[in-house]
Amino acid sequence: MFFGSFTGERSTGRLWHESPVRIEFVRWNTIRAIHYTISLKAVDGGTESEWKQVLTGLTEEGNEYIRSLDGREFETMCKAEEKMLNHYLKTGKMLKADG
Numbered sequence: 001m002f003f004g005s006f007t008g009e010r011s012t013g014r015l016w017h018e019s020p021v022r023i024e025f026v027r028w029n030t031i032r033a034i035h036y037t038i039s040l041k042a043v044d045g046g047t048e049s050e051w052k053q054v055l056t057g058l059t060e061e062g063n064e065y066i067r068s069l070d071g072r073e074f075e076t077m078c079k080a081e082e083k084m085l086n087h088y089l090k091t092g093k094m095l096k097a098d099g
Contacts, residue, residue, distance in 0.1 A: 017089065020047075025085075031062035036081075051078075 013027035023038040035054045040047055057063030069077070087095040 023085070023089070028058070031059045032057050032065060038085075053078075 011027050011029040013025055016022070016024045018024075020042065021040055023040065024036065026033060026035045028034070033056045035056075037052045039050045039052075041049075055066050057066050084095045087093070
């Protein structure tokens with residue numbers, strides 16, 4: 001099992017990677033925390049994944065942020081997180097904000 005951590009400009013996190021079956025991480029800032037569980041399964045020479053998230057407001061501002069997410073904003077957030085996670089798993093380093 002691999003454990004990692006990161007501290008960025010806007011959030012801090014912890015990562016667990018149990019190859020080849022699970023990636024789990026928690027990311028938080030001053031207003032909210034997000035717990036991710038990604039289950040992995042080998043299929044036909046590739047990998048299938050199931051991604052679950054639990055968002056928790058830590059303040060009223062965080063609760064309002066979560067309530068205000070619409071489908072498009074949530075999808076944009078998920079794509080950015082996928083890009084960051086893939087980069088971290090490949091390099092062991094957090095992706096910089098500019099890409």
